[in-house]
Amino acid sequence: MASNHLYLVDGSGYIFRAYHRLPPLTNRHGVPAGAVYGFTTMLWKLVNDLHKADGPTHLAVILDASSRTFRNEMYDGYKANRPPPPEDLIPQFPLIRVATRAFSVPCIETEGLEADDIIACYVEAAQAAGWATTIVSSDKDLMQLVRPGVDMLDTMANKRIGREEVIEKWGVPPEQLGDVLALMGDSVDNVPGVPGIGPKTAAQLIQQYGDVETVLASVEEIRKPKLKQSLIDHAANARMSRELVRLKCDAPLPEPLDDLALKGLPPEPLRAFLEDQGFKSLLLKVDGGGNDYRPPAAALPPVTAPATARPAAPEAAEQPAFDHAAYETVVTEEALDRWIAAAIAAGAVAVDTETDDIDCIRAELVGISLSVDPGRACYIPIGHRGDGLLSEVPPQLPRALVLERLRTVLEHPGVLKIGQNLKYDLIMFRRNGIDVAPYDDTMLLSYDLDAGLRGHGMDELSVAHFGHAPIAFKDVCGTGKSQISFDKVQLDRATAYAAEDADVTLRLWRKLKPRLAREEATRVYELVDRPLVPVVAEMEMAGIRVDREELARLSGEFATRIAVLEGEIHALAGGPFTIGSPKQLGEVLFDRLGLKGGRKGKSGVYSTDVNEMERLAEDGVEIATKVLDWRQLSKLKSTYTDALQAQINPASGRVHTSFSLAVAQTGRLSSTDPNLQNIPIRTDIGRRIRDAFVADKGYVLLSADYSQIELRLAAHMADVPQLKAAFADGQDIHALTAQELFGEVNRDTRGRAKTINFSILYGISAFGLAGRLGVDRAEAQAMINRYFDRFPGIRDYIAETLTAVRDKGYVTTLFGRKTHLPGIRSAKQGERQAAERQAINAPIQGTSADIIKRAMARMGPALNAAGLEQVRMLLQVHDELVFELPPEDVDAASAVIRAVMAGAAEPAVRLSVPLGVEIGTGQSWGAAH
Structure with missing residues (x-):
C-alpha cells in the first residue's frame, strides 16, 4: 500500500502558461513580473488547495537547466526552430x-537533461x-x-x-505514444518524423x-503508394525521431525522493519574497489565515487506476448558502479590474450574459455576470437604460x-470559462x-x-442538486403586457438575478465535473458534445436564406387546399364542426358516424x-385520411410557410x-424557430418547403447525407x-433482406424488407409490424x-441490450453516451x-448522433x-x-x-462497416437533397 504521493510540476509549462495568463505587470522594483506573479499564484493553489482532494506528500518543480541536451548530440537540428x-x-x-x-x-x-527526462527519472x-x-x-511527451x-493533472482544464x-x-x-509521436x-521541437504522416495516420x-520498427519492416504491406514511399525514403528519420521522443529514465536523481517531502507553506521565507515583489494579495493570505495546508498524517491509498475519478472541486455540501445581498454590482473600473484579477487568479470563472431579447441574433448585451467561488459573484451592467422615457x-x-477589459479573461487560454447553455x-x-x-x-x-433522468435547465438543476430555486425571470421582468425587457430592470434586482x-x-x-470520470462520461463530453458548442454557434449566426415570395405562394396554395x-x-x-377540436372530432367519428374502436381518456x-x-385510415376510413392530410397541411402552413416569413x-x-444541444435523450440535435427536424422527408410537400431554402446569389447549397x-x-x-x-460491397441492403426473408426480390418484397429493417431497430411488436x-x-x-x-446477431443484440438495461437502468452508445430509461422498471x-423499444434503438440512434x-x-x-x-455549414437535420459554397468549390x-x-468515428471508434455519404447540390435545399 503506497504511503506517499509525489507531485512533479512541469515548471516550463507553468511558466509559459503564467506568462500568457496575465497582462504585463512589474514588481515594486520596476522589473517585469507578470509570469512570476502568475506562477506564484498557481503554485500556491497547487500546494495549499489541492491536498484537500488528492493529498500530495511530496512535491518538486522541475525546470530545464539549458537549451542544449543530449538530444542535440543525436540531432543538431533538435529544437533549432524554437x-x-x-x-x-x-529576467x-x-x-x-x-x-x-x-x-x-x-x-x-x-x-x-530536459525537464521531461528528470520527471521520467x-x-x-x-x-x-x-x-x-x-x-x-x-x-504530450509526458503522457508516455x-x-x-x-x-x-492539467490544471488549466482542471482535468486528470x-x-x-x-x-x-x-x-x-x-x-505506444512514443511511436506515434515519432512517426x-x-x-515545434523540430523532430523530423515522416513527411505526410499526421496524428491520425500515425x-x-x-x-x-x-x-515504429514493425511499421518499417512491414512497409511492403502498405497499400497507399505515397505513404509507403514516404516511409521507405524517411526510415532513418523515423528511427531517429523515435529516440528523440524517448524519455531518459535511468539518470541519477538530482535529489533523493525523501528530500521532496512537502512541508506546507511556512511563512518564512515566503513572506519576505512576497514583500520584496510587492504581491500584496498573496501577502494577505500569509498573514490572514489563507494558508491552511497541513501535511496529511494518514497513509494514502495507491493510485491503481487513472486518477480522473478524484474530484477536482468541493462538493455542494461544502458550499455556502445563497446570499443575494453578497453579490456586487460592478460600476467602477477599479471593481472591474479586481474581478478580472480574481478570475485570472482562480483559473476558472462562471460567465453569464443578460440581454434584451431571447433571440441571440437580434439581442443586445445588457450585462455580464461572473462568479469565481460559490457565493462570490458580481454583475457588470453595460446596457441598462431605465424604465420609461423620463x-x-x-x-x-x-x-x-x-x-x-473582459477580453483578457474571456480569451485567456489559462482561464476556464464556465457557462450554462454556453452557446x-x-x-x-x-x-x-x-x-x-x-x-x-x-x-x-x-x-x-443524466440524460433521461431530468431536464438540464439551470433552475431545474439548481433545485435537484442544491434544493435552491433561483429567482425566476418573471419575478424580475414581469409577465404578459406588463413584462419589461432586462435593460429596464433596476440594477439591484438585476444583480441579484444575474449574479x-x-x-x-x-x-x-x-x-x-468531478462525476464525469467516475461515471465514465468523459469520453462523450470531451470527444462529442463539448467541441460542438462553438460549431453550432457559428451555424446559428450564419443562418440560411429563404425565398419570401415562394413561401407566400406556398401559404396561399396550402390555404386553398386546407379549405377544400x-x-x-x-x-x-x-x-360542419371544428376539425382542430379533439372533443368535436371524437364525437363525430365515434358517436355521429359510429366508427368502432373509440377509446375515451380520463376526461371522458x-x-x-x-x-x-x-389506425382508422389503415382500415379504409376516408374521413380519417383527410383529417391526417388536413392536420399536416395546417401544421406545415403555420410552422413553416407562414412562420418563416416572420x-x-x-x-x-x-x-x-x-439548435438545442441537450433535449433529445439519444443525443440528437433538435431545432426551434423553425423546427427543421419535422419537415417531411419523403413527401412532395416536404420537398417544396425545402425548395424555399435557397443559396445566396453566386453560391449553391450542398447536402451531405449519411446513407x-x-x-x-x-x-x-x-x-x-x-x-x-x-455494406462493404455496396449492395442494396433492402434487396438482400428481401432475398433472405422472401426468397425473391421485387418491388413488393423490397418495400416490405425496408419496412422490416427499420422497424426491427425500433423494437416493433408483431402488432405494430402487422399494422405497417x-x-x-x-x-x-x-x-x-x-x-x-x-440475422441472429440482431436477435442477440436485442436480448443483450434488454438484459443490460433492466440491470443498469440505462443503455450506452459506442462513445459512452448514456440514455437513462427509468420506465424500464x-x-x-x-x-x-x-x-424497451427505446432501449433497443437508443444505442444505435445515439451512436449515429x-x-x-x-x-x-x-x-x-x-x-x-x-x-x-468560403464553405459554410448552415444546417444539421x-x-x-447542409452547406453554402461557391459553385467552383x-x-x-x-x-x-x-x-x-466517413471517418468521423475514428480513432475513438473503429467501425467494421463503411459509412456511406450521399452528396447533392443545387440552388435550393430541395434541389440539393
Missing part, C-alpha cells in the same frame, strides 16, 4: 526559481518505491509515462489524464503494427471599455468580437451524466391522436434556427456478417421470427414496453486546411448536413466533406 523567449520573460526566469524555493519546494534542474524511482505519482502538465499509479484519456486523444495507449514528428499504423440611466461603465453566451460575445475559450458547459455536463445565475453555474460545475379538405371532411361528417373525451387516426432577420435577410447509417451501425453493433459484407405491412398479426410475427433466424406494462456531431466539429478545420474558407469541398463524415 524562437527565443519573449524579451520581458527572460523573470531567475525570479521564478527564487519564488519556488520561497515556498520551501525543491526546484530541480540538471545540465544535459523521478517517476521510475517513485514507482520502484511503491509511491503514487502525479505529473502536473498537459504535455502514464500507467497504473501514474497520472497527469489517465490511460483512458491518452487513448481517447491519441488512439493508442501511453506505452508524426513535431514542428495512430492507425501503430494500432496495426505495434511500433427615468435616469443608471450608473454603469462604458460598454466598449468593459468588453475590452447563447458564445454568440453574444462573438457578435461583439470576442472568442471565448477554453470553456465548460454545465448543461452539457448534466446532459451527458445568482453565475453563482449557480459555478456550483453546478463543481458538482458535476375542410369542405370534404364536413361533407363526410354530415355537417375520445382519443383522436395520430395513432388512432392512422422569422427572416431584417439585418441578414436569413432565418437563424436555434442508411443506423442500419450500418446495427450491422456493426450486432455483428451481422451478411449485412456487414453487403397490412398483414395479420400471425404473419407479422412469422416475418419477425424469420428475420431473426436469418415501471409497474405499468405500457411504460415498460415503451422503455455522436458520429455526425464529431463530423461537424471536425468539418471547419478540415475545410480551412484545404483552402475552402437528422443524418444530413463544389468538387473540392465534396471530397473533404465526404472524407470527414
Whole structure:
C-alpha cells in the first residue's frame, strides 16, 4: 500500500502558461513580473488547495537547466526552430526559481537533461518505491509515462489524464505514444518524423503494427503508394525521431525522493519574497489565515487506476448558502479590474450574459455576470437604460471599455470559462468580437451524466442538486403586457438575478465535473458534445436564406387546399364542426358516424391522436385520411410557410434556427424557430418547403447525407456478417433482406424488407409490424421470427441490450453516451414496453448522433486546411448536413466533406462497416437533397 504521493510540476509549462495568463505587470522594483506573479499564484493553489482532494506528500518543480541536451548530440537540428523567449520573460526566469524555493519546494534542474527526462527519472524511482505519482502538465511527451499509479493533472482544464484519456486523444495507449509521436514528428521541437504522416495516420499504423520498427519492416504491406514511399525514403528519420521522443529514465536523481517531502507553506521565507515583489494579495493570505495546508498524517491509498475519478472541486455540501445581498454590482473600473484579477487568479470563472431579447441574433448585451467561488459573484451592467422615457440611466461603465477589459479573461487560454447553455453566451460575445475559450458547459455536463433522468435547465438543476430555486425571470421582468425587457430592470434586482445565475453555474460545475470520470462520461463530453458548442454557434449566426415570395405562394396554395379538405371532411361528417377540436372530432367519428374502436381518456373525451387516426385510415376510413392530410397541411402552413416569413432577420435577410444541444435523450440535435427536424422527408410537400431554402446569389447549397447509417451501425453493433459484407460491397441492403426473408426480390418484397429493417431497430411488436405491412398479426410475427433466424446477431443484440438495461437502468452508445430509461422498471406494462423499444434503438440512434456531431466539429478545420474558407455549414437535420459554397468549390469541398463524415468515428471508434455519404447540390435545399 503506497504511503506517499509525489507531485512533479512541469515548471516550463507553468511558466509559459503564467506568462500568457496575465497582462504585463512589474514588481515594486520596476522589473517585469507578470509570469512570476502568475506562477506564484498557481503554485500556491497547487500546494495549499489541492491536498484537500488528492493529498500530495511530496512535491518538486522541475525546470530545464539549458537549451542544449543530449538530444542535440543525436540531432543538431533538435529544437533549432524554437524562437527565443519573449524579451520581458527572460529576467523573470531567475525570479521564478527564487519564488519556488520561497515556498520551501525543491526546484530541480540538471545540465544535459530536459525537464521531461528528470520527471521520467523521478517517476521510475517513485514507482520502484511503491509511491503514487502525479505529473502536473498537459504535455504530450509526458503522457508516455502514464500507467497504473501514474497520472497527469492539467490544471488549466482542471482535468486528470489517465490511460483512458491518452487513448481517447491519441488512439493508442501511453506505452505506444512514443511511436506515434515519432512517426508524426513535431514542428515545434523540430523532430523530423515522416513527411505526410499526421496524428491520425500515425495512430492507425501503430494500432496495426505495434511500433515504429514493425511499421518499417512491414512497409511492403502498405497499400497507399505515397505513404509507403514516404516511409521507405524517411526510415532513418523515423528511427531517429523515435529516440528523440524517448524519455531518459535511468539518470541519477538530482535529489533523493525523501528530500521532496512537502512541508506546507511556512511563512518564512515566503513572506519576505512576497514583500520584496510587492504581491500584496498573496501577502494577505500569509498573514490572514489563507494558508491552511497541513501535511496529511494518514497513509494514502495507491493510485491503481487513472486518477480522473478524484474530484477536482468541493462538493455542494461544502458550499455556502445563497446570499443575494453578497453579490456586487460592478460600476467602477477599479471593481472591474479586481474581478478580472480574481478570475485570472482562480483559473476558472462562471460567465453569464443578460440581454434584451431571447433571440441571440437580434439581442443586445445588457450585462455580464461572473462568479469565481460559490457565493462570490458580481454583475457588470453595460446596457441598462431605465424604465420609461423620463427615468435616469443608471450608473454603469462604458460598454466598449468593459468588453475590452473582459477580453483578457474571456480569451485567456489559462482561464476556464464556465457557462450554462454556453452557446447563447458564445454568440453574444462573438457578435461583439470576442472568442471565448477554453470553456465548460454545465448543461452539457448534466446532459451527458443524466440524460433521461431530468431536464438540464439551470433552475431545474439548481433545485435537484442544491434544493435552491433561483429567482425566476418573471419575478424580475414581469409577465404578459406588463413584462419589461432586462435593460429596464433596476440594477439591484438585476444583480441579484444575474449574479445568482453565475453563482449557480459555478456550483453546478463543481458538482458535476468531478462525476464525469467516475461515471465514465468523459469520453462523450470531451470527444462529442463539448467541441460542438462553438460549431453550432457559428451555424446559428450564419443562418440560411429563404425565398419570401415562394413561401407566400406556398401559404396561399396550402390555404386553398386546407379549405377544400375542410369542405370534404364536413361533407363526410354530415355537417360542419371544428376539425382542430379533439372533443368535436371524437364525437363525430365515434358517436355521429359510429366508427368502432373509440377509446375515451380520463376526461371522458375520445382519443383522436395520430395513432388512432392512422389506425382508422389503415382500415379504409376516408374521413380519417383527410383529417391526417388536413392536420399536416395546417401544421406545415403555420410552422413553416407562414412562420418563416416572420422569422427572416431584417439585418441578414436569413432565418437563424436555434439548435438545442441537450433535449433529445439519444443525443440528437433538435431545432426551434423553425423546427427543421419535422419537415417531411419523403413527401412532395416536404420537398417544396425545402425548395424555399435557397443559396445566396453566386453560391449553391450542398447536402451531405449519411446513407442508411443506423442500419450500418446495427450491422456493426450486432455483428451481422451478411449485412456487414453487403455494406462493404455496396449492395442494396433492402434487396438482400428481401432475398433472405422472401426468397425473391421485387418491388413488393423490397418495400416490405425496408419496412422490416427499420422497424426491427425500433423494437416493433408483431402488432405494430402487422399494422405497417397490412398483414395479420400471425404473419407479422412469422416475418419477425424469420428475420431473426436469418440475422441472429440482431436477435442477440436485442436480448443483450434488454438484459443490460433492466440491470443498469440505462443503455450506452459506442462513445459512452448514456440514455437513462427509468420506465424500464415501471409497474405499468405500457411504460415498460415503451422503455424497451427505446432501449433497443437508443444505442444505435445515439451512436449515429455522436458520429455526425464529431463530423461537424471536425468539418471547419478540415475545410480551412484545404483552402475552402468560403464553405459554410448552415444546417444539421437528422443524418444530413447542409452547406453554402461557391459553385467552383463544389468538387473540392465534396471530397473533404465526404472524407470527414466517413471517418468521423475514428480513432475513438473503429467501425467494421463503411459509412456511406450521399452528396447533392443545387440552388435550393430541395434541389440539393
